[in-house]
Amino acid sequence: MSCSPERPRLHRGNALPTLAANLTTQFREVPFAARFAAAAAQGFRHVEYQFPYESGTAAAVAGWARAAGVEVVLHNITAGNEAAGDRGIASLPDRVDEFRAGVAQALEYARAAGCRRLNCLAGLHQPGVERSRQLATLVANAQYAADQLRPHGLELMIEAVALLPGFLITNTVQSLAIIDAVQRPNVTLQYDLFQMHLAGENLESQLRTLLPRIGHIQVADAPGRHEPGTGAIDYARLLPFIDELGYRGTVGCEYFPRAGTVEGLGWARRWLQPGA
Numbered sequence: 001m002s003c004s005p006e007r008p009r010l011h012r013g014n015a016l017p018t019l020a021a022n023l024t025t026q027f028r029e030v031p032f033a034a035r036f037a038a039a040a041a042q043g044f045r046h047v048e049y050q051f052p053y054e055s056g057t058a059a060a061v062a063g064w065a066r067a068a069g070v071e072v073v074l075h076n077i078t079a080g081n082e083a084a085g086d087r088g089i090a091s092l093p094d095r096v097d098e099f100r101a102g103v104a105q106a107l108e109y110a111r112a113a114g115c116r117r118l119n120c121l122a123g124l125h126q127p128g129v130e131r132s133r134q135l136a137t138l139v140a141n142a143q144y145a146a147d148q149l150r151p152h153g154l155e156l157m158i159e160a161v162a163l164l165p166g167f168l169i170t171n172t173v174q175s176l177a178i179i180d181a182v183q184r185p186n187v188t189l190q191y192d193l194f195q196m197h198l199a200g201e202n203l204e205s206q207l208r209t210l211l212p213r214i215g216h217i218q219v220a221d222a223p224g225r226h227e228p229g230t231g232a233i234d235y236a237r238l239l240p241f242i243d244e245l246g247y248r249g250t251v252g253c254e255y256f257p258r259a260g261t262v263e264g265l266g267w268a269r270r271w272l273q274p275g276a
Contacts, residue, residue: 019253019272020250020252021042021070022047022252022255023035024254026039028261045069046071048072048252050075050076052075058113061112062109072115074216085124086123086124090138093137096137096141104148139182142178143183146184156188157215158182159189163198192218194221194233203233208245211247214247218252220256229267
């Protein structure tokens with residue numbers, strides 16, 4: 001029996017993408033523990049979040065998800081100390097041990113909650129460190145993480161971040177170069193439409209070409225990183241297009257609501273199932 005994570009499969013489009021609430025950026029009106037039930041009440045059956053580690057134990061977080069009846073689909077491996085300026089540590093040569101400890105921690109939380117995908121953030125380019133050295137560290141760390149995840153049927157995501165100045169991986173070409181270098185079957189692309197719009201990519205063309213390599217998609221509108229329909233990205237076209245292509249994964253709503261989470265869900269109502 002293969003331990004490789006299920007990949008998105010082709011199917012007939014029905015314009016019904018599966019949305020996942022992001023509990024780090026949405027439902028901030030209530031404490032983190034209450035956001036699972038708040039999302040479920042609005043019709044979300046799937047959730048993701050960034051870093052659950054300071055919100056509760058692995059058992060506690062998993063319990064909140066089970067009680068709300070939602071499936072956890074994604075969270076991040078530790079990105080270091082954000083207050084100290086960290087935006088990821090997977091490419092930092094002097095923090096390999098810390099990254100490996102973060103993989104173990106992330107795996108504990110993922111297994112408790114039944115989450116099958118973990119995101120790996122490369123981090124910023126460090127002054128005085130050769131870019132080639134950081135890239136080599138990122139590849140080695142991603143190989144280590146993928147090898148730890150694979151026996152448990154988990155997938156490792158590589159994500160480009162165009163929003164943060166100095167981030168090591170800023171576009172899809174760079175992400176795919178890392179994935180190709182890692183050479184592990186359970187490493188795929190996290191395609192954040194907001195980030196890649198900022199990178200200047202043609203989103204429809206990239207989605208069409210890269211679908212077999214995409215493990216997860218995230219949405220936010222640009223430039224404000226608010227809900228779809230508040231900016232320049234044509235989500236009225238893109239969301240049905242994603243389904244028409246045959247994407248069978250989830251679409252994470254990693255945006256900051258402009259005027260309240262519930263008030264900003266009008267764009268998503270036809271894809272949600274309140275009271276189900």
